[in-house]
Amino acid sequence: MELEGRLRELAAAWRCRHLLDLESLEANELTTLLEAADLFAEHFRRRRGKLSLLAGRTVANLFFENSTRTRNSFSLAAKRLGADTIEFSSAGSSVAKGETFIDTAKTIEAMGVDAVVTRHSTPGTSHLLARHLQCSVLNAGDGPHEHPTQGLLDILTIRQQRGRIEGLTVALVGDIAHSRTARSNIWGLKKLGAHVIVCGPRTLVSPQWAELGVEVAYNLDEILPRCDVLNLLRIQFERQATRPFPSVREYALLYAMNADRIARSKPDILIMAPGPINRGVEITPDVADGPHSVILQQVSNGIAVRMAALWLLLHSTRADDWVT
Ligand code: NCD
Numbered sequence: 480m481e482l483e484g485r486l487r488e489l490a491a492a493w494r495c496r497h498l499l500d501l502e503s504l505e506a507n508e509l510t511t512l513l514e515a516a517d518l519f520a521e522h523f524r525r526r527r528g529k530l531s532l533l534a535g536r537t538v539a540n541l542f543f544e545n546s547t548r549t550r551n552s553f554s555l556a557a558k559r560l561g562a563d564t565i566e567f568s569s570a571g572s573s574v575a576k577g578e579t580f581i582d583t584a585k586t587i588e589a590m591g592v593d594a595v596v597t598r599h600s601t602p603g604t605s606h607l608l609a610r611h612l613q614c615s616v617l618n619a620g621d622g623p624h625e626h627p628t629q630g631l632l633d634i635l636t637i638r639q640q641r642g643r644i645e646g647l648t649v650a651l652v653g654d655i656a657h658s659r660t661a662r663s664n665i666w667g668l669k670k671l672g673a674h675v676i677v678c679g680p681r682t683l684v685s686p687q688w689a690e691l692g693v694e695v696a697y698n699l700d701e702i703l704p705r706c707d708v709l710n711l712l713r714i715q716f717e718r719q720a721t722r723p724f725p726s727v728r729e730y731a732l733l734y735a736m737n738a739d740r741i742a743r744s745k746p747d748i749l750i751m752a753p754g755p756i757n758r759g760v761e762i763t764p765d766v767a768d769g770p771h772s773v774i775l776q777q778v779s780n781g782i783a784v785r786m787a788a789l790w791l792l793l794h795s796t797r798a799d800d801w802v803t
Contacts, residue, residue: 482522483532486790489515493791497609497616500625501666509631509667515787516635520780523559531561536593536793539565541584542619543574543599548754548778549619549628553596556785562793565592580604581611588612593793597621615792617785623657623718629753630663632784634671636777637708640749645672648705650696652734653712653761656683657719660712660753665691676702679734682723683714699734700743708749711736711761727760737763741771749773 489511501509522530538557542550550566557564567587574583584595594615597605602624609616620626638644649668655661655677668675669692677688678696689695696702714723714730724730736750750762750771758764767774 482518482530485518486515486532486794489518490791490794493795496792497605498627498788498792499605499609499616499618501627501630501663501670502625504627504666504670506670509634509670512631512784512787512791513635513638515791516631516780516783517639519559519786519790520635520639520783523783529559529561532790533557533593533793534561536560536562537565537591538562538594538596538789539567539587539590539592540619541567541587541595541597543569543580543597543604544620546598546619548781549598549626552778552781553617553619553628553785553789556782556789559782560786560789562593562789565590581608584608584612588614594789617788617792620659623659623662623715625663625666626659626753627663627667628781628784628788629660630667631788632777632781633660633664633710633751633753634667635780635784636751636773637749639776639780640773641707644668646674647707648674648676649708649710650676650678650699650702650706651710651712652678652699652736654683654714654723655679655688655712656685656723657715658712660710664710665693669693676706678702679712680724680730699740703740703744706748707745708751709736709744710751710753711756712753713755713757713761731760735759735761735763736766738765741766741769744771747771751777754778 554564592614596617596619598619600622602622604621605616605618651661665675675693676696677684677693678699686695748771752774
């Protein structure tokens with residue numbers, strides 16, 4: 480099959496067993512992931528059917544935090560590759576009976592699982608699992624630390640729209656302090672040659688972000704005319720003990736993307752958001768649903784990126800590596 484041949488060529492130099500963060504990936508590994516994702520995206524754009532590249536493999540979703548997009552996207556990605564899936568939620572599980580996170584993960588792995596996809600509110604949990612499990616581990620978000628497949632799907636969407644990443648100016652706007660999406664975007668975009676700006680209120684954007692090689696800005700209107708892409712990050716109220724600004728209305732006044740700000744942007748500006756979006760807070764409904772928005776393309780690309788990650792990690796593992 481042509482698709483499989485092209486995927487195997489791409490995977491020839493692939494050496495990673497896990498996908499834990501974008502910080503530790505090289506630029507060529509990011510490009511391999513993006514190219515594999517493009518192949519899968521193209522396959523489904525042409526309405527070609529479900530694949531059997533991972534038939535006989537099992538992928539477990541181990542989610543200890545809420546999720547709509549990421550969980551369903553990983554699940555669908557595994558199914559479209561022909562793998563079986565296990566859906567685990569901490570609510571209603573033996574976690575409520577006192578079982579530890581690692582024991583739960585080892586129990587699921589012992590059912591013959593090839594990959595564990597995990598989301599947890601504590602940074603470093605997927606790295607911890609990778610040390611304790613034999614199977615592949617994919618990080619679907621570890622607290623405010625990283626969300627590598629979100630970073631990849633954002634970068635894939637920009638690359639599809641602009642044909643490149645190098646030389647583009649991408650602003651991440653909003654709650655940088657609590658955003659795992661921000662960290663994964665920064666690592667990925669910087670390695671591929673973009674200029675990255677982090678922008679938001681001082682209480683959510685520390686000047687220390689500059690140490691990662693990004694520009695730090697507090698005034699959206701000043702940077703707006705230079706930006707090729709805006710990625711609007713949700714204010715993560717659930718991760719904050721105190722309010723980072725006087726009112727949501729004031730935040731919207733200073734940072735929400737609205738029709739007036741679109742008019743002062745580059746004519747081809749891309750408006751992105753990892754979702755869930757809070758209409759009227761970081762983005763107005765007309766902009767979220769308008770011609771510059773690629774928010775739903777990001778969602779579709781999420782499946783392609785997760786297929787690429789699962790396939791690259793699992794294509795060479797053998798059934799006799801399984802833990803019994
Ligand atoms: C993000 C997350 O959970 O980190 N959403 C997502 O995965 N699509 C961002 C958010 O919750 O705001």
